Amino acid sequence: MIQSLSEMHQVWAWPGKGGPQSLRLEMRPRPVPAPGEVLVANRAVGLNPVDWKMIEWGHVAWSPGHIPGVDGVGVVVATGAGIRLPIGLRVAYHQSLACNGSFAEFTCIDGRSILPIPGGVENVVAAALPCPGLTAWQALRKVPRRITRDVLVTGAGGAVGFILAQLAVCNGWRVWVTAAPTHRDALLALGITDVFDYRDPEWKNKLSESLGPRRLYAIFDTVSGEHAQSLASMLSYNGHLVCIQDRIEENPVPAFTTAISLHEVALNSVYLNATDEDWREWRSAGAELFQMLEIDGLQLPPIETSSFDALPLALTELQSGAHKGKLVVVP
Template structure:
């Protein structure tokens, strides 16, 4: 590997998306437990523009944002048992240099080998939404033949979560824009309700009949999730994928629901070896499911790396559909 520097989009405190600069940075050398990856596909996620707008206490001028990418390992640390040239996907910690770059330095335990049958762009579309969906569903005790609701199934997290819930044997109801209705029904969803219909929750109650929901997976906000808590039955589960419940949404000793928060980034600071083993198994299952046709990945919309800030603006404003992906040239690797 002859490169000594690489291009990366860097962050300016307080400047939001307008403060992103395309900069040349010196190429790092992996520490003992790290790998250096040459990115070949980079995916955008809502958390990216949120962190760029909001900032973080541990971010400084020149921080490289971005959590999801796919690439090839070009250098490994002395304690890493991974072959140079391995194609991997990853979800990077928000506190570290991110994926909006030609190269990313990663902890070796946080990389996931990509199946040969899966192309780089599709693999890049999966880590953040797919692992978030897996974590959300994993909050539920093992069960089947129960009714659950997934809000925002037109988005990547809700889309993958709804499919995973169907595969678990749950009866899945979703909210989504009307344009997604027929496709979602073809995936085994029991019913699709247009979230713009002010009566959608009443229509869901009617469809459920005497049953109540066993779980609500909400991708909108904490307040939105709280408004759905009355739909839950005894010992139900309210799973917040955006925000969390700071106060109980229902009176004590009523339906006795459980409250759950989902925070994929937390594993980087608080996960132990077993947690990472389970996450890697989940990533392998997700990518394998897509590669083998058992799981459908979100639709992809491509953009040029040089236009990354504009693509983030469009994602933030809700324009376009599917996952925003940029592709980079694969490097020449001498394994």
């Protein structure tokens, strides 16, 4: 335990369902890690769409006063019983939605989920990775690796799609994406085969023409369950439809036709259902993603920083869609 830690800390508290501007800045006693937990002094907080959505919608485990925020980076300053991580270790994390989160100067984290950060990755960059990076990793591992196949990633201008498209290229696939034209050059520079403007009503036909006799082995959709269903007819026999935003309740193609497989991505469910082996895979995936960042083998969308005092405003900007990269708050 570090003795010089302040007994009080600043948090952004949730008063109940409302927009990000409803968050209240409060002083709270510094939390104490329970057995199996790590206390992290936050140095950077990554903002994600799930943050404003939960603030607006609420969560079954939340009551007024809850501290939102899923992604953070900081330094281990205290540990609970059963944890052997060294004090001073620089780490990243993706917090359970059911627990007080990263919109605070200190956060208690399940020790199994902690991701050490390589020395060559700065705090702000590291804070932009956990949620989109681990979501992309989970989506990718749903689909068996078969090289030289064609796959589609929708919404590749967003953080999840941007990372996922790169991982798909690394998998040996021909990767096609949809994105706004402003992202085209950046995506092509990453090895993407081609970029289609999702606002073009003919983009599906254009993709089909580019594929020729081939069909898509997998579709990774970051838009919605309804949007994912609308793409199912583009899949090949035994193809894979991965729904990252929402889920598909019923198979969108008739039985005994293309026999596609449906996949759901639910990153935060790890806290309710993961085994020790699952947590080892989580940490291994995080380590690999950070190593790729360190050697410039993985690019992130442009990052913009904001102060901790301006967190609600930054989150409102993210909600509005005004900012197309990643937003990171620095306490």
